[in-house]
Amino acid sequence: MKNDTILVTGACGQIGSELVLSLRKIYKNVIASDLKEPSAELKESGEFIRLDALYKNGLADCVKRFNVTQIYHLAAILSATGEKNPEMAWRINMKGLRTILDVSVEAGIKKVFFPSTIAVFGPTTPKINTPQLTVMEPNTIYGISKLAGERWCDWCFQKKGLDVRSLRYPGLISYKTKAGGGTTDYAVDVFFDAVENKKYECFLKEDTILPMMYMPDAIRGTIMLMEAPAEKMSMRSGYNFSGTSFAPKDVAAEIKKTIPDFSMSYKPDSRQVIADSWPQSIDDAVAQKDWGWKPEFDLPLLTKDMIKNIEAMHLV
Ligand code: NAD
Numbered sequence: 001m002k003n004d005t006i007l008v009t010g011a012c013g014q015i016g017s018e019l020v021l022s023l024r025k026i027y028k029n030v031i032a033s034d035l036k037e038p039s040a041e042l043k044e045s046g047e048f049i050r051l052d053a054l055y056k057n058g059l060a061d062c063v064k065r066f067n068v069t070q071i072y073h074l075a076a077i078l079s080a081t082g083e084k085n086p087e088m089a090w091r092i093n094m095k096g097l098r099t100i101l102d103v104s105v106e107a108g109i110k111k112v113f114f115p116s117t118i119a120v121f122g123p124t125t126p127k128i129n130t131p132q133l134t135v136m137e138p139n140t141i142y143g144i145s146k147l148a149g150e151r152w153c154d155w156c157f158q159k160k161g162l163d164v165r166s167l168r169y170p171g172l173i174s175y176k177t178k179a180g181g182g183t184t185d186y187a188v189d190v191f192f193d194a195v196e197n198k199k200y201e202c203f204l205k206e207d208t209i210l211p212m213m214y215m216p217d218a219i220r221g222t223i224m225l226m227e228a229p230a231e232k233m234s235m236r237s238g239y240n241f242s243g244t245s246f247a248p249k250d251v252a253a254e255i256k257k258t259i260p261d262f263s264m265s266y267k268p269d270s271r272q273v274i275a276d277s278w279p280q281s282i283d284d285a286v287a288q289k290d291w292g293w294k295p296e297f298d299l300p301l302l303t304k305d306m307i308k309n310i311e312a313m314h315l316v
């Protein structure tokens with residue numbers, strides 16, 4: 001077991017609830033923190049503290065008390081919720097990150113992880129195989145805050161020597177914790193509704209292709225990035241990070257192979273406009289070259305695994 005002490009903010013969310021458990025297999029001390037009540041699994045497998053990531057004194061005290069050496073800063077507001085409440089999204093996403101970066105520099109934290117997103121791209125970005133370096137004019141508050149966040153991370157590396165690393169996650173698909181307030185949430189909800197009700201009403205049009213990734217790939221890639229030698233990092237903003245790409249009608253067809261009477265209907269809402277502004281597929285050649293990234297799950301594989309695991313949860 002490695003000796004570093006890791007603090008994870010926003011640990012009760014979709015990513016944190018799985019990332020913390022994986023980190024606890026590698027590191028002796030992984031402190032999960034959130035404003036929310038943790039799951040039993042998170043609470044019983046290690047330290048949990050209630051921590052507001054916007055509150056600098058509380059964060060600095062926690063870093064000192066536990067001798068924290070690495071921070072994974074997951075706490076944020078996602079795209080769909082952010083468009084409904086832009087002030088809150090800007091405050092949590094920007095003030096949260098600034099607080100983490102300031103405390104990290106002041107306390108001499110060894111490494112920081114910042115989750116960026118495909119939402120840093122906008123309608124003027126090339127949509128197919130979006131390159132690492134390209135036009136970036138996001139038109140959601142979420143995307144604007146994450147792009148500004150990437151620039152702050154790069155600045156802290158250049159000017160303060162902080163070892164900060166970041167991934168532009170696509171839509172993440174998982175069965176342990178449901179997605180929270182994003183535009184790609186349909187790709188999680190559809191599997192639960194398929195198993196429970198054999199039907200799903202999708203809030204995006206049937207042919208809306210978006211970049212997606214299965215959670216085991218996302219967790220493995222995050223840990224690979226953070227464990228790679230610093231000299232391999234050519235990007236201090238956010239690495240393009242690709243899994244697979246599909247549209248709602250593709251998921252429906254794949255689910256029908258296992259659940260033949262499954263049906264999907266479509267009722268696009270305000271999230272369609274957000275989805276239409278994002279890329280369809282991502283070129284992650286730089287992540288492949290710098291730290292060896294390669295995804296394992298395509299749509300057929302992740303569909304089988306999601307259905308198997310959700311069915312098993314219903315049997316318990
Ligand atoms: P989530 O919404 O599921 O979880 C976020 C957690 O942050 C919640 O548990 C919430 O209680 C907590 N939180 C909010 N404000 C807080 C505060 N002030 N202090 C402490 N905790 C606070 O989000 P997620 O899907 O797990 O995403 C984690 C990170 O990854 C986010 O930064 C998100 O932008 C990014 N990301 C996620 C996806 C995805 O598909 N899930 C894709 C791209 C990027």
Ligand code: SER
Nearest residue numbers: 078079117182183184
């Ligand atoms: N899954 C996220 C969202 O839809 C992408 O960052 O907001």
